Amino acid sequence: MAKNEKKKGIFRAYLDFNVLYKILIGLVIGAVVGVILASSGVTALPAWISMFGTIFTRLLKMIIIPIIVGSLIVGAASISPANIGKVGIRVVIIYLITSACGVIIGLLMGVIFKPNAGLAAAEALAADAAGKVADVSVWKTIYEIVPTSVLSSLVNETVLQVIFFALIFGICLSFLKISEDKRLSDIANTTFKIFDCLSEVMMIIVRGVMQYAPIGVAVLIAEVFAKNGAKVAGALVIVTVACFLGYLIHIVVVYGGLLKIYKLPFKAFFKEARTPFMTASVTRSSNGTLPTTMQAAENLGVEKEVYAFSLPLGATINMDGTAIYQGVCATFLMWSAMGRGLTIGEMALITVLATLASIGTAGVPGAGAIMLAMVMQGIGYPIAEGTNLAGAYAMILGIDAILDMGRTALNVGGDLGCTCAVAKKMGLIKADSVLK
């Protein structure tokens, strides 16, 4: 009996302990174990331990589609038809501008650091790239946003298509809700309540998943460090430094500027942004971080009608960190494979392509690396098997997990920053909000 009570006590204490600190502790433990493993030549964890990390990523994957469906439909249907155009257009424009700034910062970092791996190293790794290159094109990325079957988009978890349909559905629902025909407004309100319920239930599930996060995170991080610890050397260190410096500059200049323009308090914003930043860097998934980002927006006092719409959308279409990464890595690939930097024309094209690519990048781990292949193809350098370019690309893939940690944090920070800016501009923040 006494033993049982003690057990209950430990469990309660675990639940009550701040999730942020729990995840941080998991991260540190995982990193230390990973480095120790790497230095003793062990590059992979035993399958039964690795399973705990896999369970975490599967849990995150499990909740993504229902969260997007629930919150986007509720979000879009909650905005009054009079506001939806204004909020929607503002959100999308601000997302595009910040992503374009990201590419430009990334390209600047590339010009300054000239990351050059050297042809020999690239050649040696050429074989690794075989089979990793996806068939991607800009136009295909755009038209594939429109689903041919909503059910298959849901089943195949094609996030952008699900978002597209959920938005249309939510917007139409918002019109139906205020219909003068009572029958129509009744059924619309009932439908709205069902999706609202779905969205609320998902939030409870999310809180449960977050309690498991520290364990999953420790294992995932240990794997990343064990696998990459020794490989991160030479030119790849330069790529990593250039990316992270770019991320930092973006936070200071772009987010700092955004907060200043919209008169949002830095301290209060970054205090709340900490948890999503950290969750994003360990899960490496904007979609997986979505619940935490939403909680932060709620804590900041943003009205739900804005963030329930802008954050799920941003988790998929707004990728500032990914945009910076594209700029740095495209420069690295050019130096490695062609022995030269990018021309001004190529840079201009990359700015457009990488902004589009960041829209088409799913908010899941590693998606940006696939889009990098698309960007290279777009400027006329397809990553063909056995070439220097493919070798250099394989090197980037080798450190992708580390780069992805930073870029995902920034992707998520951008969603939150833009959401606060639009909410402030539209006066859609709560009376007691710290953003006032």
Ligand code: ASP
């Ligand atoms: N992992 C990133 C995200 O979820 C996407 C990427 O790979 O760039 O935001």
